[in-house]
Amino acid sequence: MTDVVVVGGGVAGLVAARDLAKGGAHVVLVEAGDRLGGMLRRHTVAGLDLDMGAESFATRTDAVERLATELGLGNDIVSPDPRGAWLMTRDGRTAPIPQTGFLGIPGSPMAADVLAVIGQGAAFRAQMDSLLPSPVGARAESLGALVRKRMGERVLDDLVVPVAGGVYSTHPDQLDPDRVAPGLRAALQREGSLARAVLALRSRSAAGSAVQGLRGGIVRLVDELVADMTTYGVDVRLGTRATAVERFAVDTLAADGTRERLPAQHVLASTADPARTTLPDRTGIELVTLVVDQPALDDAPRGTGMLVHPDADGVAAKALTHATAKWPWLAEAAGGRHVLRLSYATRPHDEATDPAGVATSLPVEPDDAIGTRATRDASALLGVSVTADRVVGAARVRWYGPDLTAAGLAEGVVGIGETASGRGLAGIVAAARASAGRILGS
Numbered sequence: 001m002t003d004v005v006v007v008g009g010g011v012a013g014l015v016a017a018r019d020l021a022k023g024g025a026h027v028v029l030v031e032a033g034d035r036l037g038g039m040l041r042r043h044t045v046a047g048l049d050l051d052m053g054a055e056s057f058a059t060r061t062d063a064v065e066r067l068a069t070e071l072g073l074g075n076d077i078v079s080p081d082p083r084g085a086w087l088m089t090r091d092g093r094t095a096p097i098p099q100t101g102f103l104g105i106p107g108s109p110m111a112a113d114v115l116a117v118i119g120q121g122a123a124f125r126a127q128m129d130s131l132l133p134s135p136v137g138a139r140a141e142s143l144g145a146l147v148r149k150r151m152g153e154r155v156l157d158d159l160v161v162p163v164a165g166g167v168y169s170t171h172p173d174q175l176d177p178d179r180v181a182p183g184l185r186a187a188l189q190r191e192g193s194l195a196r197a198v199l200a201l202r203s204r205s206a207a208g209s210a211v212q213g214l215r216g217g218i219v220r221l222v223d224e225l226v227a228d229m230t231t232y233g234v235d236v237r238l239g240t241r242a243t244a245v246e247r248f249a250v251d252t253l254a255a256d257g258t259r260e261r262l263p264a265q266h267v268l269a270s271t272a273d274p275a276r277t278t279l280p281d282r283t284g285i286e287l288v289t290l291v292v293d294q295p296a297l298d299d300a301p302r303g304t305g306m307l308v309h310p311d312a313d314g315v316a317a318k319a320l321t322h323a324t325a326k327w328p329w330l331a332e333a334a335g336g337r338h339v340l341r342l343s344y345a346t347r348p349h350d351e352a353t354d355p356a357g358v359a360t361s362l363p364v365e366p367d368d369a370i371g372t373r374a375t376r377d378a379s380a381l382l383g384v385s386v387t388a389d390r391v392v393g394a395a396r397v398r399w400y401g402p403d404l405t406a407a408g409l410a411e412g413v414v415g416i417g418e419t420a421s422g423r424g425l426a427g428i429v430a431a432a433r434a435s436a437g438r439i440l441g442s
């Protein structure tokens, strides 16, 4: 009998399968698609190899750094340009994101960079947080409610909506604080104010930048994980969909129609229960990449990019990453051209969330509807004219947003990956490795 069946060949499944096989387990990994990596994938735009999805990892845990080092990528871990990103408020004002914040919540509400965004009156309201008893907001059901109660509406709308919304593609009123900011509630109780809780969380995370990347792209993790899985003998089944996931067995359906039942001592799944009948309430993201020849961008006018209030006037994009300003290795590879990544929220049940079109890189013409919207937004966000004739290559990719509904896996099935640990590599890698470690130790 197989020791472990792992369902899903995204980063979570790859990390778990590799650790388990390296530890001596006989592992079968089933992946519905025809390739491994899930949301970590590369595409080529104007001759440049670029990450198609995730392009960095958070350093609030050292999980990804340790993994990358074990995979031989330690010397290629890079920090982003220290200039940081900017934000655009609902009324179209732009300013650097305050330095001592966490998900936009200011650690120092009266700091000059906070005042520059919310103004003095709102900063005084935010400062009241230090006078409120610590139970105020401590039981709030959402990150939005927590911030609103402690610091007021303006901090929420001007800072947390663009920043947390940019990361999680949803309004902070929909975000569970324990999921997106683990430890924040406990720190609020301990420290007696939200601002001090933010500063405490920040001081606990690794020194330096909040995110890091890999020279050559985050997708290199996948290359190395796949190589290791071959070395350690993982039985990888591509084009094989799990149709039922149980505690001691997985039913599969291969692309050629073959059905098989795979019994196992342990089952790990980085997916929701495939038997779930209701569609998850899921947002979508469309990422448009522009490679442009515009020397006025050499000075990185908005640092490493912009996070945008979803209702900002005249701009449809919710975030823009000036990737060549953020990553020096990419600037070198781009030879003077600039790479801009714009992300757009799409609605559930749009064609944007049609499974057939998800995770596929499609070409964009600079003067078609999508190209025109992207160049117009890039110009508005960067304050520099980015016209169609400056675009040397463009592509778009659609992705699902996080599945915020419970994974609903059968009892005894070990949930890993985004559905179990939330969006983002730092949490996913740490949790998947911990699950694999528990199985090996059992």
Ligand SMILES: Cc1cc2nc3c(=O)[nH]c(=O)nc-3n(C[C@H](O)[C@H](O)[C@H](O)COP(=O)(O)OP(=O)(O)OC[C@H]3O[C@@H](n4cnc5c(N)ncnc54)[C@H](O)[C@@H]3O)c2cc1C
Pocket (backbone or CB within 6 Å): 007, 008, 009, 010, 011, 012, 013, 030, 031, 032, 033, 036, 037, 038, 039, 040, 052, 053, 054, 055, 056, 057, 058, 240, 241, 242, 243, 270, 271, 274, 285, 287, 399, 400, 416, 417, 418, 419, 422, 423, 424, 425, 426, 428
């Ligand atoms: C545009 C974008 C940008 C992002 N940027 C960042 C970033 O900069 N930093 C960061 O930390 N995170 C980022 N993320 C989030 C991060 O990429 C994901 O949280 C992470 O890659 C999810 O990994 P996973 O293994 O849990 O899931 P996935 O990558 O979704 O993998 C799940 C796999 O399971 C397979 N599967 C599904 N159902 C079945 C089934 N029934 N049977 C078999 N296989 C199945 C799928 O085909 C897929 O390959 C970004 C995400 C997106 C979309």
